[in-house]
Amino acid sequence: MQYDGYLPEPCLLHPEQVTEYPDNLEVSKELQEQLGNWSMWQAADVEMDSDYESCPEEFYDSELAGAPGWKVGGWPRWTSTDPDPRLCTACGSDMDALLTIATFESGDDSSWLPRQEPEAASLTGFDPYERSQPTAVHIGSGYDQQLYVCPATPEHPHSELMH
Ligand SMILES: [Zn+2]
Numbered sequence: 001m002q003y004d005g006y007l008p009e010p011c012l013l014h015p016e017q018v019t020e021y022p023d024n025l026e027v028s029k030e031l032q033e034q035l036g037n038w039s040m041w042q043a044a045d046v047e048m049d050s051d052y053e054s055c056p057e058e059f060y061d062s063e064l065a066g067a068p069g070w071k072v073g074g075w076p077r078w079t080s081t082d083p084d085p086r087l088c089t090a091c092g093s094d095m096d097a098l099l100t101i102a103t104f105e106s107g108d109d110s111s112w113l114p115r116q117e118p119e120a121a122s123l124t125g126f127d128p129y130e131r132s133q134p135t136a137v138h139i140g141s142g143y144d145q146q147l148y149v150c151p152a153t154p155e156h157p158h159s160e161l162m163h
Contacts, residue, residue, distance in 0.1 A: 005136075005137065005138035005139075006137060006138075007137070008135040008136065008137050009134070009135055009136040011134045011135060014114070014115075016114060016115055018067050018112075020064065020065060020066055020067040020074055020075055021060075021064050021065045021066075021075065022065060022066075022075045023061060023065050023066055023075065023076070023077070023078045023083055024036075024057040024060055024061055024065065025078065025082055025083045026075070026078075026083045032057070035056065035057045035060045036055070036056060036057045037056070038052075038053050038054075038056050041056050041059075062110075063110075063111045063112075065077075066078070067106075067112050068102060068104060068105060068106045068110070068112055069100075069102050069104070069105040069106060069112070069114070070099075070100060070101060070102050070105075070135070071099075071100045071102075072098070072099055072100075073096070073097065073098070074097055074100070075097060076097050076100075076146060076161070076163075077100075077144060077163075078163070079144075079163065080143070080163050081163055086148045086159055086161065088150040088152070088153075088156050088157075088159075089156070089157055089159070090150065090153070090156040090157060091150065091152055091153060091156060093150050093151055093152040093153075093156075094151075095148035095149060095150055095151065095159060096148060096149055096150075096151045097146055097147075097148060098146075098147045098148055098149040098158065099146070099147045100144050100145070100146045100147075101137060101139060101144065101145040101146075101147075102137075102139070102144045102145075103133065103137065103138050103139045103140075103142045103143060103144065104132050104133055104142060105132050105133065105134065106132065139162060140162055143162050143163055144162070144163060145160065145161075145162050146160065146161045146162075146163070147159075147160050148160070148161065
């Protein structure tokens with residue numbers, strides 16, 4: 001049986017180190033209140049569309065938490081469910097995200113748009129309109145596949161989550 005959707009297209013790898021933060025539902029109650037407070041964002045002079053006035057925590061989740069795309073380490077992106085702790089089956093430790101295999105990178109209007117090499121646009125066979133899915137790997141209905149590792153004992157069984 002073939003799984004074409006799981007075979008990456010050959011593509012260049014340009015690792016980029018980014019800073020991302022946990023989903024707003026994974027931070028303390030006090031911090032959640034601050035993230036949901038429009039006037040605090042205004043006081044911090046953050047450039048934010050007024051559409052977010054009633055829900056600035058959505059701006060946070062979209063622009064600062066959980067970078068999209070393939071990544072090593074970092075935070076889970078809880079797009080289809082609320083955060084759910086991943087506990088090691090051997091010792092009960094809260095597991096860390098190890099690798100994320102994503103169906104999509106990010107759209108052109110996102111702050112997460114990867115830094116582009118100037119020559120990338122002229123590469124043979126490179127379609128700028130397929131930038132959001134350069135590997136052509138397709139997980140489920142456009143989901144992410146995440147592998148988790150036990151932070152206490154890396155030899156403990158890994159777990160996976162598709163979401
Ligand atoms: Zn463990």
